[in-house]
Amino acid sequence: MRREMEAFLLVIAMAAVACSTRSSVTPGSQATLAPTAFSGERAFEHVRRLVELGPRPVGSEAHARMREYLRAELKAYGLTVWTDEFRAQTPLGEKPMVNLVAERKGASDGVIILASHYDTKLFTDFPFLGANDGGSSTGALLELARVLAARSETPRYTLWFVFFDGEEAFVSWSATDGKYGSRHMVEKLERDGQLSRIRALILLDMIGDKDLDILRDAYSTRWLQDILWETAQQLGYGRHFTDRETFVDDDHVPFLQKGIPAVDLIDFNYGLWNRYWHSAQDTLDKLSPQSLKIVGDVVLRALPRIEAALAAREKA
């Protein structure tokens, strides 16, 4: 994922502010909504296990083992799981990739997607563990899947938990190097006449930082983003969902380009001056279960509101 340069400079300025005003993540005291069954500890334990596998770039043994871990967990939750295997043209030649999807059928055929990328960026000069970048959102998505699969009532919309492969660029980020899994999924859905089923997408990326500050991505669909931000406020997590805006090119963009409402929840301020991002410092000790829980609670509490907003739009 990439942020525009001017916005990056803003992040640098913000990081300095963050360092002087924040030291840890704590829920606020003005909450009017209660937390959920989402366990930050469970989500964190998934991240720990993924990181334990080592670097997980596309096509690696660890990447395949991680996919089997995801598949086994999702099946254990009672979800229907399928994979979509494809070959992608990259600057390093053709690469086999696999998107993984788990489904909970809803009352409607319309689909709400909750998503993360599960690959880690390929580095050959150091072991890149991707605890936050690739790991955190994958662990949180598993926990979201567990909680939503366990609910007795049928969801209003069908839920897809989507684990995208190949989000990271192999050489340098561009329209054709990066977002391989999400671009492929949109193309395939369109080819199969299924794209119109997708009503909304909520993407998670880099959400485990102990010092959690999620920015408003300016590409994201505003009404969808507003529901999430308002929900965060009501949960007492408002200070972790800032109103600073920037543009983040990520796996939600191919969906936006097809007119599908989509939002990216991303904390692109990871360490002072974002220095842990794509570095050997992206390790488990920088993360906290509480940050994962904050994001998990916000998504779970926002979901019925998003469903209601979608239903109202469909009637209109």
Ligand SMILES: [Zn+2]
């Ligand atoms: Zn990355």
